[in-house]
Amino acid sequence: MQPVLELKHITKRFGKDVLANDDVSMEVYPGEVLAILGENGCGKTTLMNMVSGIYYPDAGHIYIKGEEALIRSPRDAYKYNIGMIHQHFKLVDVFSAAENIALGLDKTSGSLKQVTDKVSEISAKYGFNIDPNKKIYDMSVSEKQTVEIIKVLFRGAEILILDEPTAVLTLSEIKRLFEILRNMVADGKSVIIITHKLNEVMEVSDRVAVMRKGKHIATVNTSETTESELTDMMVGRKVDLNIARTEPVDPRPRIEIRNLSLKDEEGGWALKEVNLTACGGEILGIAGIAGSGQRQLLEAVAGLNRPETGEIIFTNPKKNKPVTLFHKKLPQIRRLAAENKLHYPDGKRVNLSGVSDKQLRALIAEEKLLFDDDEIMSLRDKTPLEIRELGVKLSFVPEDRLGMGLVGDMGISGNMMLRSYRKGKSMFLNFKKPKALGEEIIKELEVVTPSVRTPVRRLSGGNLQKVLVGREISSSPKVLMAAYPVRGLDINSSYTIYNLLAKQKSLGTAVIYVGEDLDVLMELCDRIVVMNSGRVSEPLDARSVKKEELGRLMTVSHREGE
Amino acid sequence: MQTNRVKAPLVHLSRRDTLPLWHKAVIRLAAFILGMAVCGLVALLLIEKLRLDPSRMGEFYQSFIKGSFSTLARRWKFFKNVAVLLCIALALTPAFRMRFWNTGAEGQTLMGVLAAVAVNFYLGGKYTNGRVAWPDWSLLVLMFAASLIAGAVWGVIPALFKARWNTNETLFTLMMNYVATFFVSYCLIKWVPSGSSSLGKLSSGKLPTVFTGLGKSQYSDYLLIIILVGLVTALVYVYLNYSKHGYEISVVGESERTARYVGINVNKVIVRTMLLSGMLCGLAGWIIGAGLDRSVTTESVGGQGFTAIMVCWLAKFDPIMMILTSGLIIFLNLGADQISTTFDVSGAFPNVIIGIVLFFIIGSEFFINYKINFRKKETPSVTK
Known part of the structure; x- marks a missing residue:
């Protein structure tokens, strides 16, 4: 089968020292979910930003259905039927879902009514649950994400890229999103999901491309791998996943x-x-x-x-602990003494009448004044x-x-x-x-x-x-x-x-x-x-x-x- | 239109890391030179005398230098103007660092001028038992206090509203300018019964002649003012960068939530900072009303309250850099004035020049933040 998207030897630098992507090559096939897995800062998002036209690669080539593609802007990306849903949504708060989707379309796309109808149609097809006339400011994070996804589908995206889509969702919303993604691949679309969560990779993807420090380590079939194998590839060395938990000492x-x-x-x-x-x-x-x-x-x-x-x-917890100047000023300490709440190390009561400020400071510095009880x-x-x-x-x-x-x-x-x-x-x-x-x-x-x-x-x-x-x-x-x-x-x-x-x-x-x-x-x-x-x-x-x-x-x- | 061989775009942009200081300086200098060159072209089109005789272009550029530096009087005027503009810009800086967009420096300064002149008008030149009731030094001290208070009051009103009702400070401070202007008109009508609406220069409340041998006695006043503003520059710099108040201003400016999180009383900082900002505007008002003009009109500040915003932004709110930026603006201003006289063009011409040069300097920020990558030489074609 011919890959729908192919990256060859992509390299991207930021400044002199940061090599964000180093000679990365990978393919995406129609009708599959490809997960790009890697730690923070390994270059996953940078790579996809080049596919969606946010960045331009310093070296390397991108092919769409076998033809070399020139993607200089998100608009170019749409031309190649690529749509990316970013981590931070780009929606106009005071507009409705349909208005946001219509935004930036040319006249041939029809009236807002037609847009609304088509949004409903897309929703029904893939199982979205959205009211096209609801304003963005009334929406939950999950609904906003839905609008973003419909927006790229509306523009005819065949390749959908989702950047950490689950970071903002609840467990049930994540489940729902994954169902929708499965519906889309069943329809022949390709989905790329950027993530660092292993369980999600295992649950939703067909293949996993693992990246580490800007390099593409390997691409494996999800069904043929395990979480621990992926972890090894991701971090490059065996990590001890046990957290040392001690018994609490005297919890009060x-x-x-x-x-x-x-x-x-x-x-x-x-x-x-x-x-x-x-x-x-x-x-x-x-x-x-x-x-x-x-x-x-x-x-x-x-x-x-x-x-x-x-x-x-x-x-x-101040019982029998010394008074310090960190949390008490001199007058407060005098008041505590007057209220008979302090004692000396030998158990005698503290009486500060006739004690000068200088002497008092010395007593505090020598930790001679102790609390009778915890402070509440x-x-x-x-x-x-x-x-x-x-x-x-x-x-x-x-x-x-x-x-x-x-x-x-x-x-x-x-x-x-x-x-x-x-x-x-x-x-x-x-x-x-x-x-x-x-x-x-x-x-x-x-x-x-x-x-x-x-x-x-x-x-x-x-x-x-x-x-x-x-x-x-x-x-x-x-x-x-x-x-x-x-x-x-x-x-x-x-x-x-x-x-x-x-x-x-x-x-x-x-x-x-x-x-x-x-x-x-x-x-x-x-x-x-x-x-x-x-x-x-x-x-x-x-x-x-x-x-x-x-x-x-x-x-x-x-x-x-x- | 798809082909198997696709070219990289001719140019694409990428964000730069921070550039070394000298590199930034070179970019800005280049922008300035380019801006001046474009000014020359525009002048060639607009100024008839130049169009007829392009060989006078050299004279055109010489006029810039001439405007500020050709005679002793001009040199004094240059530094005096820089000092006044710088003083207002310094007043804005604490507020701007707090992201409190004080656009009311014009009004705050004008109130300072008015307060100084009011004290002088009511108390100066009066005699009791044949002796001067208020000698000049006491008048100056009173005027100083009055100016500072007037500026501070004008500055703190929008701050109180912002703190209490979260009003928009930009609009509020801007509107206060008009109130100040009309308040001055009102006072002038009251003070000048003839209706000429010009007060004339008051003879009392002169600055003492501290420095002798400078040529004219007013140069002593100028020098005094320059020294005073130099002192204020240092104080504002230290206050903003090394004091706890300055630190609080930076935190509030960055994020009010962060400020609350660490226990900073945001409203208190806003009010305190605007008191200071207004007070420094009042000081500039005192310089104008007591030190230089000894009179007040609605045009006493002459738009410098707005120009100061430019000075502030160009210097990225750094008091030391503001010496340079206010110097630049005054230099362009005086130079263009000179050109207006030499080549007999409209008085609006200076604004055109300043506009063009500032456009280039501000535009150069783009080249400081971004790198432009040109397509490298043809890569061998890739065929599939």
Whole structure:
């Protein structure tokens, strides 16, 4: 059979040093799903961008049905019946689905009515479920993706390229997408799916092309390979997929959330009567379909939103520990002493009347003042700054790395300052410590960057995440919350992050891990709760829980109006 | 139209990594030279005297140098103008770094001018018991305070609205310009009963002559202003790059969500920064109203509040680079003025020149960010 698409010796460079694609050749046949598998930054997307006219290859040739093709723009690509669905959708929010599809067509395509009819026809043919008149801003991510797919089908695409199409979808949506893809190949179309998820490759593809560091390693028939063989090809060496999980040491409640309810922007309940306890020295996993309230829950603890009801209690394990100036100012310490809450190492009560500030500082520096009890405080309705000033060492790795966790235009050292720049009375910044910390993180976590000054925007996803997690754990937190910390990361980077979280746990930190991969949650965490429509399940023992049970809790529907 | 042999496109673009500094400088210099060459062509078409006698092209280019540097008076004027424009641009920088698009420098500066002149008008030249009630130095201090406050107030109003109701700062600050202009008209009508709407130069509130032996006494004022603006440049540079406030401004500018995440009070930073921005505009107003003009008209700032936006952007919000960009704009301005007199063309000609040169310089950014790849020599044909 003649391949419908053939790439021969494709090479693409970015700048002097980056060889994104190195002499890549592969074929795609009609009526098949070809998966392009590889770690982040291995050149999968770059290669497909050349097929769809975003980039132009530095060397090599592309053949469509045996004829050499010149693809200089996405419009050229359409001419050759190639359509690509990018990771980030390119739709006009205020237009309807049909209007978006009609956008950019010439007059011969007919009226909007005709477009609408044809959209319905395509939907029926392949099993899409879409209302052509619905506005984009009313649509879920999955619906938007559907519009993008119909858009390329409408333009007569025979070869469809999907870049990480499942990254934004829920499990049931992924299943549905795969059904549609099967319908399309049954119709004789060719589908190329870019992914780094092995289980999806196994499920949906006919053949797999594995790429590593810009090179095409091999193309194999999916039915004749195994996940572990693909992993070997993908990473180039045998990786140990076991996460070292230790038993929690003396887990005691660190953060207690009681009856917490929070409204979302539309006035619905983002969180509904959430009860949750995270203990020091353990990893608490939060499973759930994306958008079930995980973000809001973490942001509520971090002081970024205002709950309607409920309490967030933080317990600082201070019993018999010395008072430090990090979280208490001198007047506060005097008040604690006056309230009879401090003792000396020999058990005597602390009385600070008649003790000068200088003497007091000396006592603190020598760690002579000890707490009688753990400190218990409420974090509800406190701003992030107030939480910090209370002496609560709370770290948060948000989902949105560049939009929230890091400043893209600043270098690593500038980003290290984000949490600590306020330190000291001087009105000027201290550059030395953040720079040293940045260099340490680069070395310890093997961050690939030209220098500490290079804007972090230019770093790859995995390196960004290392920088962010590195900063958040550098303050030796008492609580560490991480939302989807390995999303979009390759296997090696993911394991670096898992190990960092496990290390924090062994240091006594209460780690809260929000994840999507159930296998990882079950291997990494000590206890798992499931979030579903703003509610949190009873905690389950991660060592004994069944995957099916988690899946059931994730998808079971709560009755409306409860 | 498909053939078996397909050529690579003649040109295609690719994004560059960061270029070394000197390379960027060369590209910009080339753009400037190219822009000047195009100016020459345009002048050849538009200016009758040149069309009739193209041999005067040399004189055309000489006029640029002449406009700014031919005499001592012109040199002083050049540096004085640069200082004033730079001062307004510096005022905009903190706001721009925060991505708060303050288009109200014109009005904020004008309010500074008005405040200075108002103090001078009401307090200056008055006598009690035969002695001057307010000596010049005390007037200058009062005017200074009044200008700073007036500029700050004009700047902080849009910031408060932005912080409280998230109003659009670009439109708000722009509209405040018109309010300021009409407020000046109102004051002039009130102050000048004759209806001539020209106040004339006030005799009180002169700057002290600090430097002697410069030729004319006003050169001392100029030098004072230049030194003052030089100081402000250094202060703004240090404030933005080395202070905690400056760091907060950068974070808020990049992403408000990041700022909230690390506990920065975004509204407080917006208000504080606009207070500073307005205050520096007020300072420029004081320079104009107290140091130079000692009078006010609706045209006292003369559009420099808008030109300053250009200065700021061209320098990518870097105060040190702004010395160069404001110098460039004043150089073009004075040069083109000179050409208008030499070749007897309309006063609008300077704007044409500035437009063309800036077009080329801004356009050159494209060549800094992107690389243009030309087709390499014919590759041997591939047959299938």
